[in-house]
Amino acid sequence: MAYDYEKSIRPGKLPHIWCPGCGHGIAMKGLIRAMDTCGLEKNNTAVVSGIGCASRMPGYLDFCTLHTAHGRAAAFATGVKMAKPEMNVIVVGGDGDGTAIGGNHFIHACRRNIDMTYVILNNSIYGMTGGQFSPCTPTGAKASTTVYGNPDPTFDISKLAIGAGASFVARTTSFHATQIDKLIAEGIKHKGMSVIEVLDDCPTTYGRRNKFRSVVDMMKRLKDIAVPVAAAGKMTAEQLEGKVLTGVLYKEDKPEYCEQYAQVIARAKGA
């Protein structure tokens, strides 16, 4: 029997705003399955986002949902989690939202290792505003503000998250649909800050400008560049050129922020 997504979707809120061929819908289905797998209770789960195409996702989901300001999702989510640690907190957003204007909030949420799951949909472009380059746009690529080719180096979001202190970091792509929910579920179950980077595509504002003739071509690229971490160990540097590692990239048990603060409370009361 087909999986019932509708039990997690708010009645009357579809269709979504995403263009045909966009990977965000695939990621949303993955998130829905993952939250279901983990048994997250709707009233006890906050789904928080910033601004952008990906950030419209919470509006469709039948949970406690908070669509905040551009880049600020992680900081709002920190307030929710800190105030009510018993709530499950999921953050969802795009690469521009999370790593440019929201970069500071993102790295500090990672540093605190606060127990939430940040699903970051990396389509390497600002889609909603019409295709300006983001910190994740490949160097040389065309965007509406880099018609002569992007001069900027790019962020590797997963490496950024690991470097900043997130204790669970995983990456997959919208081609690998069945891996999305498995990784998000693992992230939700992990105590601490988990970051799941989902590489996906924006055919409308990125594909058209960068000579992808169809959505299928873009999906094929995601399939081709993905290398599972286990397989990467057996590959040469030459073979890994242009590839991205997928799967669980980093996992560590370390103190979680709200638990640390519970100790602050205990010490304050004992003082």
Added chain:
Amino acid sequence: MAKKVALLQGNDACAQGALYAGCTFFGGYPITPSTEVAEVLSVELPKRNGKFIQMEDEIGAMASIIGASLTGQKVLTATSGPGISLKQELIGYACIAEIPCVIINVMRGGPSTGMPTGPGQSDVQQAKWGTHGDHAAIALAPASCQEIFSETVRAFNLAEKYRMPVQVIYDEIVGHMRERIEFPEPGELEVIDRTAPSVAPEDYKPFDTSFGDVPPLAAFGSDYRFHVTGLNKAADGFPTTKAELVDDEQRRQIRKVDAAQPDIESNDEYLTDDAEVVIFAYGSTARSARYAVNELRKEGIKAGLFRPITLWPFPEKRVAELAGQVKAIVVPELNLGQMILEVERVAKNACALAGVNRVDGEPINPGQIMDQVKEVL
């Protein structure tokens, strides 16, 4: 029983007032001259199962308190100068999403880093107009440590009652001076909590105006599940671009404050009944003005003091009345003339008007005010 008294710094009094009001969450970022508010609450909140978090920046601090408020907490942040400018983005969010929160702005000069350890009153217009878009504003301007305590309590009450951000703005002089303060007993000052929804969860709409211009706000993590956005939205909380709904929402959010002005407005008047000249002054400047009034009276000049404690919404009606009564209004401010613009707008040339302004990091002294009064009369 004698009341508990203490010699407290203004910023400490603010923190104590917040605790009295039931503040359970503080999100902040260090900035002079407001930092003591954070320091005191970092000590006191965890003793009471409250939460203190020092965020990565001013915007993050503002975001954290809005998030916490949505879970039903009473929330506070404190900042100054460039920090209040950074917070304006999300003050706008709290306005449109109607999230109760209290923001302390201990004012210094500027713009930019300016003189961080010197006093100023240069954010008084920013308190009204700082954030983007049309919006209502409530800003309270205490002038003593005792009043910082009580006005912080009132700020929480107004934020919860009217479901919006409320600012308490005071200059560095009041924030850093130490005065004797009497702690009110529990119950002595009114403490108001936000109105919880009375409808069943399935019928709840976060912007349901059938309950009046201030819709009840449920909490995340309760039996109620809803959507919050910074977009214009319909009663159910979901985005809309329907012209009539957007127009209704924008006007209601301003109307809810306009209509409540009698409840929100608070002024202190001293010898204004027979006054021929009124000094309009707020914050530390009002203390010099009160001294000046006494000295002027000794010299036979019928001077009075009008001290707005609620700076926004502006006390239009009373200022207009006074303008019709007196020969002149003198407005001393630690800026180059900000609230005088409001007095001018309301007075409509009914009397003479003159400012006394300093931006050199020094307080305005009574002599300067007296000189200007004599000059203008």
